Amino acid sequence: MQYLVLPINKLKPTAGYKNAQYKSSWGYTHYGVDCVATDRVTELYGLGNGTVAAAGLDGLNGKTTGAGSGCGYVLVVIYKDVYNHNLKKSQDVTVTYMHMEALPKVKVGDKVTTSTLLGYYGNTGANTTGAHLHIQIDTDINNPLYCCGLSAQGHSVLKKGTSDSTVNPTHIFHVGDNQSITTVSSTWYDANEFINIPTAPVEVNTYEVVRKINKYKSAADAKDKVNSRGTFQPGTYYIYNRYPEGYKGMYNITTDTTGNSAGSWINPEENKEKMFDFSSILNFIKALISLFKNK
Numbered sequence: 218m219q220y221l222v223l224p225i226n227k228l229k230p231t232a233g234y235k236n237a238q239y240k241s242s243w244g245y246t247h248y249g250v251d252c253v254a255t256d257r258v259t260e261l262y263g264l265g266n267g268t269v270a271a272a273g274l275d276g277l278n279g280k281t282t283g284a285g286s287g288c289g290y291v292l293v294v295i296y297k298d299v300y301n302h303n304l305k306k307s308q309d310v311t312v313t314y315m316h317m318e319a320l321p322k323v324k325v326g327d328k329v330t331t332s333t334l335l336g337y338y339g340n341t342g343a344n345t346t347g348a349h350l351h352i353q354i355d356t357d358i359n360n361p362l363y364c365c366g367l368s369a370q371g372h373s374v375l376k377k378g379t380s381d382s383t384v385n386p387t388h389i390f391h392v393g394d395n396q397s398i399t400t401v402s403s404t405w406y407d408a409n410e411f412i413n414i415p416t417a418p419v420e421v422n423t424y425e426v427v428r429k430i431n432k433y434k435s436a437a438d439a440k441d442k443v444n445s446r447g448t449f450q451p452g453t454y455y456i457y458n459r460y461p462e463g464y465k466g467m468y469n470i471t472t473d474t475t476g477n478s479a480g481s482w483i484n485p486e487e488n489k490e491k492m493f494d495f496s497s498i499l500n501f502i503k504a505l506i507s508l509f510k511n512k
């Protein structure tokens with residue numbers, strides 16, 4: 218599981234998700250969040266670990282502004298297994314960035330992290346009255362180009378989405394390191410939605426082997442090798458990704474003599490029996506037996 222951070226480090230919202238004022242002014246529903254930077258740093262970095270699904274000019278015939286320019290320069294990134302702090306569960310999401318200043322700095326298939334400069338927000342495309350980022354988050358990752366709220370014509374990258382699987386971006390965002398949010402009282406967004414965005418838990422990135430599930434050497438062999446998964450003994454391990462307030466993600470990883478092969482994050486809630494450390498119970502019983510033996 219991962220915690221996505223804000224798209225802009227010093228973020229100031231200008232229009233909220235499904236905002237009523239927006240709909241009455243523009244005549245259509247706002248399926249994303251509009252925001253700018255208070256420090257005018259227009260850099261956009263990745264929200265977390267993702268993969269680029271689309272990047273390019275959404276306008277027709279090279280048009281970057283006005284009629285026929287679509288959503289301007291756009292970027293679509295898929296982020297998997299992200300925490301929704303409103304639903305208190307993780308989900309896969311498609312994140313669409315609109316009105317970028319120029320072509321994104323990443324291309325289809327690229328992996329992004331919070332250190333990846335994706336590009337800059339700008340004022341390209343139709344229906345924009347000043348430089349800002351429109352960011353839209355959709356839980357359908359199988360149709361990443363389909364976007365709610367678009368007109369059917371006038372797009373060369375994005376397509377009109379017809380069923381609404383969007384999510385309020387403020388439920389997905391977390392405030393990362395060196396990030397902040399500035400709100401004012403506005404009819405264009407609900408300031409509380411932004412004030413309630415939690416701080417991203419700091420991943421201390423220690424992987425602890427809790428239980429090793431097949432016949433190889435003991436989990437203790439690997440436990441000594443925190444943060445060096447490649448040196449684990451061959452076998453299958455369940456590993457927690459530890460945060461200061463507790464274990465959040467759980468990794469099922471299979472290693473071989475050459476290092477480790479890909480595992481996958483599994484939901485600890487659905488795998489409670491795997492989180493249970495039987496060896497500690499066994500040791501407790503052994504200790505009890507020896508205690509009675511010594512009497």
Ligand SMILES: [Zn+2]
Pocket residue numbers: 232247249250251350351352
């Ligand atoms: Zn917008």
